[in-house]
Amino acid sequence: MSLHTLDAIDAARAIREKVLSPVDLIEALLERIERIDGRIQAWALVDREGARRAARQAADEAARGTFRGVLHGVPFGAKDIFYSAGLRTEAGSKTMAGFVPDYDATSVARLKAAGAILLGKLHTTEFATTDPAPTRNPWNLVCTPGGSSSGSAAAVAARMVPLAFGTQTIGSNVRPASYCGLVGLKPTFGRISTRGVIPLSYTQDHVGLIARCVEDIALALSVAAGRDPGDASSSRVPVGDYVAALTRRRAPRVGLLREFFERATPEVTDVTGQAINRLARGGADIEEAKLPPTFRAVAAAAYVITRSETASVHAERFALKADLYRPGIRSSIEMGMVIPGDFYVRALRIRRLRRAADADHADPGARGHGDGRRELPAPVVDLGAAIDHRAVRPDEFGFAAGGPAHQRPVHRGAAALGGGVVRGYPRPRVGAEPLA
Amino acid sequence: MDREGLRAEYAACLRAAAERRFGAARAQDLAQTIEDAAGWLTEIASFPLGTEELPAFYLEAEP
Numbered sequence: 001m002s003l004h005t006l007d008a009i010d011a012a013r014a015i016r017e018k019v020l021s022p023v024d025l026i027e028a029l030l031e032r033i034e035r036i037d038g039r040i041q042a043w044a045l046v047d048r049e050g051a052r053r054a055a056r057q058a059a060d061e062a063a064r065g066t067f068r069g070v071l072h073g074v075p076f077g078a079k080d081i082f083y084s085a086g087l088r089t090e091a092g093s094k095t096m097a098g099f100v101p102d103y104d105a106t107s108v109a110r111l112k113a114a115g116a117i118l119l120g121k122l123h124t125t126e127f128a129t130t131d132p133a134p135t136r137n138p139w140n141l142v143c144t145p146g147g148s149s150s151g152s153a154a155a156v157a158a159r160m161v162p163l164a165f166g167t168q169t170i171g172s173n174v175r176p177a178s179y180c181g182l183v184g185l186k187p188t189f190g191r192i193s194t195r196g197v198i199p200l201s202y203t204q205d206h207v208g209l210i211a212r213c214v215e216d217i218a219l220a221l222s223v224a225a226g227r228d229p230g231d232a233s234s235s236r237v238p239v240g241d242y243v244a245a246l247t248r249r250r251a252p253r254v255g256l257l258r259e260f261f262e263r264a265t266p267e268v269t270d271v272t273g274q275a276i277n278r279l280a281r282g283g284a285d286i287e288e289a290k291l292p293p294t295f296r297a298v299a300a301a302a303y304v305i306t307r308s309e310t311a312s313v314h315a316e317r318f319a320l321k322a323d324l325y326r327p328g329i330r331s332s333i334e335m336g337m338v339i340p341g342d343f344y345v346r347a348l349r350i351r352r353l354r355r356a357a358d359a360d361h362a363d364p365g366a367r368g369h370g371d372g373r374r375e376l377p378a379p380v381v382d383l384g385a386a387i388d389h390r391a392v393r394p395d396e397f398g399f400a401a402g403g404p405a406h407q408r409p410v411h412r413g414a415a416a417l418g419g420g421v422v423r424g425y426p427r428p429r430v431g432a433e434p435l436a
Numbered sequence: 437m438d439r440e441g442l443r444a445e446y447a448a449c450l451r452a453a454a455e456r457r458f459g460a461a462r463a464q465d466l467a468q469t470i471e472d473a474a475g476w477l478t479e480i481a482s483f484p485l486g487t488e489e490l491p492a493f494y495l496e497a498e499p
Contacts, residue, residue, distance in 0.1 A: 300479035307473070331469045334462070338453035339473060346480050349491050 311336025
């Protein structure tokens, strides 16, 4: 097996068993990046020397039988809005050109403390909003990878790194994970600290994870999650053993939102139906479900909250550098400046009611929504459609109220992404490799 | 007022605020953004919220 195709959990196991050197793994990924990233442009910055240095240290420690944690020697990437000590962090924006933070985001620091190696920074749409990154979808270079965590998804899909941090304010982690055929998780609000992550919306920003298998997400979440005194909004709920939880099998309840299929392409409807049938044959309890009548208001509230808070986040910088902002983020900030305050408060109240309703119905680990995945395949080359509001999914808005959202691939579409069903369920062991 | 009337009123208010803050030309550039936002405000205004509601915006930290 080529080392660049290793998932994080397999790499961690192989390093611990001393059959894989972190140095060899890093070199394989750097070679892969060198060979294909010119076409994909997932990386804003590759820290070759820092990663090599960390890999040599990890290898020395492993040789002595010392392992820092469950991700010892495993490389990861971080969206370029995560602070990384000594590495440029520019958020895809000219207004941040040359900015070098002097500390790591808590999430980055926690992965490093568990032995993981930061390979570099991944392209984002400007400040995680709508102005696109240069990144292409590795399954088909004329398609967008989705956004705003564009580079995170593209790098993982292209086997340039097994695991990456993204973020999600409305749909920015699960969307690109979906477009690139990956597993994506936006955990519950506060589950992973946002300290050191450049904000977009203080009360709606979430750190997310993107990987090629569920086990990698569970492993990374178990390390990254937890209370952070530096983030007052971080959760005090104890961190579970998410990897062990994967082995505790019980039949899931799946809510099927048929109304979203009305806008789906026939191909998406067909493959999602097949996935639902497989789930049912496997023992899942499939139930027809309907979006609550409050859905549209919750979606509107999420946008109003985001715009208002974005305007607040950027007030000082925008006053000095408005002309350096690209059109999408500039319009968002300006709109946030003129939305009346009473509507912001009303939007908070609506979100609060929705959050309370979600809590009333929560059954963690046993509930999901099968929707049309993407109602549209990844849009063709208009990278401006990295965030395509025609392709809204219920989890993007329904869970903007702070609940978790999870994306899992079932299919690689013929229409936009090159043809052939290559993704399995639940963990695709055998699959095509983009740009092999 | 019906929803369409409400939406038009909100769009006019947002446009006027944008003109005051950013000038007429920039407000014109924001025309589509203003229409989108007017739709959100209409949804929010149409959502029934209880007059007796006491939102818990402040939560005391655990001891």
